[in-house]
Amino acid sequence: xxxxxxxxxxxxxxxxxxxxxxxxxxxxxxxxxxxxxxxxxxxxxxxxxxxxxxxxxxxxxxxxxxxxxxxxxxxxxxxxxxxxxxxxxxxxxxxxxxxxxxxxxxxxxxxxxxxxx
Amino acid sequence: xxxxxxxxxxxxxxxxxxxxxxxxxxxxxxxxxxxxxxxxxxxxxxxxxxxxxxxxxxxxxxxxxxxxxxxxxxxxxxxxxxxxxxxxxxxxxxxxxxxxxxxxxxxxxxxxxxxxxxxxxxxxxxxxxxxxxxxxxxxxxxxxxxxxxxxxxxxxxxxxxxxxxxxxxxxxxxxxxxxxxxxxxxxxxxxxxxxxxxxxxxxxxxxxxxxxxxxxxxxxxxxxxxxxxxxxxxxxxxxxxxxxxxxxxxxxxxxxxxxxxxxxxxxxxxxxxxxxxxxxxxxxxxxxxxxxxxxxxxxxxxxxxxxxxxxxxxxxxxxxxxxxxxxxxxxxxxxxxxxxxxxxxxxxxxxxxxxxxxxxxxxxxxxxxxxxxxxxxxxxxxxxxxxxxxxxxxxxxxxxxxxxxxxxxxxxxxxxxxxxxxxxxxxx
Numbered sequence: 001x002x003x004x005x006x007x008x009x010x011x012x013x014x015x016x017x018x019x020x021x022x023x024x025x026x027x028x029x030x031x032x033x034x035x036x037x038x039x040x041x042x043x044x045x046x047x048x049x050x051x052x053x054x055x056x057x058x059x060x061x062x063x064x065x066x067x068x069x070x071x072x073x074x075x076x077x078x079x080x081x082x083x084x085x086x087x088x089x090x091x092x093x094x095x096x097x098x099x100x101x102x103x104x105x106x107x108x109x110x111x112x113x114x115x116x117x
Numbered sequence: 118x119x120x121x122x123x124x125x126x127x128x129x130x131x132x133x134x135x136x137x138x139x140x141x142x143x144x145x146x147x148x149x150x151x152x153x154x155x156x157x158x159x160x161x162x163x164x165x166x167x168x169x170x171x172x173x174x175x176x177x178x179x180x181x182x183x184x185x186x187x188x189x190x191x192x193x194x195x196x197x198x199x200x201x202x203x204x205x206x207x208x209x210x211x212x213x214x215x216x217x218x219x220x221x222x223x224x225x226x227x228x229x230x231x232x233x234x235x236x237x238x239x240x241x242x243x244x245x246x247x248x249x250x251x252x253x254x255x256x257x258x259x260x261x262x263x264x265x266x267x268x269x270x271x272x273x274x275x276x277x278x279x280x281x282x283x284x285x286x287x288x289x290x291x292x293x294x295x296x297x298x299x300x301x302x303x304x305x306x307x308x309x310x311x312x313x314x315x316x317x318x319x320x321x322x323x324x325x326x327x328x329x330x331x332x333x334x335x336x337x338x339x340x341x342x343x344x345x346x347x348x349x350x351x352x353x354x355x356x357x358x359x360x361x362x363x364x365x366x367x368x369x370x371x372x373x374x375x376x377x378x379x380x381x382x383x384x385x386x387x388x389x390x391x392x393x394x395x396x397x398x399x400x401x402x403x404x405x406x407x408x409x410x411x412x413x414x415x416x417x418x419x420x421x422x423x424x425x426x427x428x429x430x431x432x433x434x435x436x437x438x439x440x441x442x443x444x445x446x447x448x449x450x451x452x453x454x455x456x457x458x459x460x461x462x463x464x465x466x467x468x469x470x471x472x473x474x475x476x477x478x479x480x481x482x483x484x485x486x487x488x489x490x491x492x493x494x495x496x497x498x499x500x501x502x503x504x505x506x507x508x509x510x511x512x513x514x515x516x517x518x519x520x521x522x523x524x525x526x527x528x529x530x531x532x533x534x535x536x537x538x539x540x541x542x543x544x545x
Contacts (some may be wrong), residue, residue, distance in 0.1 A: 014308050034524055042528070044516045045255035055525025083504070 001096045001108060004073045006061040007035060008081035008089040013059040016080030020063070023072040026114050028063045039087030058089060064099055064112045119204050119303060123211035123508075126339035130212045130220055136331025137223035141168055141230050147321025147379065148234055154313040155509025156238045157519035163233035163245060170246050171229045175222040180272075183258035185219065189269035192262045205528040210338045220335055221265070225257045228284045232486070234428030235292035236299045238310075239506050242514045244497040248490060252291070256485045260287045260478060266466060272475075275470040276449060276456065279336035281373060281391025283441040285480035289435015291486035294427055298490040301313060301425030303506055315375050322379035329386040333355050333393040347393030348436050350401035355385025357405025365413050380433060384412045387437035392445045395454040403448075408440045437480075439475050446471035 388408030
């Protein structure tokens with residue numbers, strides 16, 4: 001059981017979702033985050049004030065999956081989020097100690113397996 | 118003031134001009150709310166730009182092409198570069214020509230801005246500026262001349278009070294052509310592309326309705342009976358469209374929608390635009406109901422097509438303007454307008470004149486805009502790159518964002534030698 005965290009471009013978030021649904025990963029959370037991963041900074045000007053934007057908008061996926069689903073999830077994130085330019089994002093895989101489905105009290109693998117799967 | 122000037126008329130027309138100018142800002146807000154957050158500023162700027170670019174085109178040549186004597190098709194160069202536009206009244210009017218020039222110019226500005234609704238979220242800004250500059254020379258003044266400047270439709274007896282031909286059908290069918298030439302957005306038909314701020318949409322629609330009292334109420338070029346008739350009709354007709362839209366929404370989706378309400382206000386205002394000074398208040402209410410139907414149908418149908426006429430300018434303006442123009446042919450009433458009766462009141466000739474306008478206006482608007490943009494497409498890249506479209510036009514075209522938080526923004530000292538190395542990207 002792993003927690004897969006994917007940080008991707010906002011404009012690729014829909015492609016990632018599509019790729020995840022295709023490999024039957026349907027339990028996930030997303031949040032809007034700001035970050036910096038070495039891509040080029042953008043210069044913006046507001047009246048006399050010129051700034052460079054060090055942080056870019058990104059979308060973060062948090063996906064808890066059973067071991068069989070770790071590779072398909074990573075592949076889907078890569079496939080959906082890749083443009084080939086700096087700033088496509090990162091994937092982090094963390095071990096997961098415990099998971100509980102609140103509605104039923106199911107734990108671990110049962111909790112991260114979608115209903116009906 | 119020279120003889121023939123009426124101070125009351127002049128005062129109202131100056132006020133009405135200012136009201137119409139506010140409509141363009143309202144339109145920018147309306148359009149900005151309908152697009153995605155990353156394109157807010159670019160969309161708003163397309164309307165704001167018309168205030169600058171089109172005003173200049175209008176002063177240099179547009180006004181003269183619309184209101185110079187010329188032929189039945191187009192005016193001439195008599196008033197080019199504002200020559201002879203002074204304190205003397207224009208034609209039969211009772212206001213100085215300088216005021217008349219401003220009032221008519223405000224129409225050209227908003228009409229050009231309306232067309233932008235077809236190309237938002239993917240057109241480059243500089244070619245857009247060129248497009249509206251040329252469009253307000255080759256397209257709008259021609260159609261304005263037909264009905265306002267003594268052109269062939271006016272000579273035939275076509276009634277168009279405030280611009281069903283040049284403004285509404287002119288913008289609507291030009292928008293269709295522009296959408297086809299520029300092409301659809303990359304995500305169109307693949308992803309849900311939703312309005313990002315419906316409050317803007319409602320406020321924009323409200324400002325448009327407010328300004329429309331100057332637009333229609335001023336189109337009698339004074340304070341005569343036709344003007345006050347248009348004024349009450351501008352209240353009644355959109356109100357009926359709004360409630361009709363509620364019912365259509367309820368039947369179709371069991372809920373009344375806010376974006377639908379904003380759209381209905383526009384459709385009602387457009388419907389009454391050509392008819393305002395010519396039909397009774399009772400028939401204006403009927404027009405409000407009737408105008409909702411074809412526009413609603415087109416709005417439901419259009420997204421199922423491959424044409425990404427993004428903000429439905431055709432449905433809201435082209436189709437509703439078409440409905441209004443034809444409606445006059447049936448329900449115009451000489452008792453109210455002092456000019457002519459429609460079919461229902463025993464006069465059949467008017468309907469033919471209205472039908473002619475309803476035929477030639479869409480044809481000219483569509484083909485002229487199609488040709489203009491197609492020629493421009495040879496010389497310029499009209500669209501942003503795929504990557505820029507994905508990131509958003511606010512950042513990529515203007516170097517600004519509508520909803521910037523300032524987090525992660527590092528101040529760059531202007532012209533500081535040390536900081537020049539910090540520009541790790543090409544300024545956009």
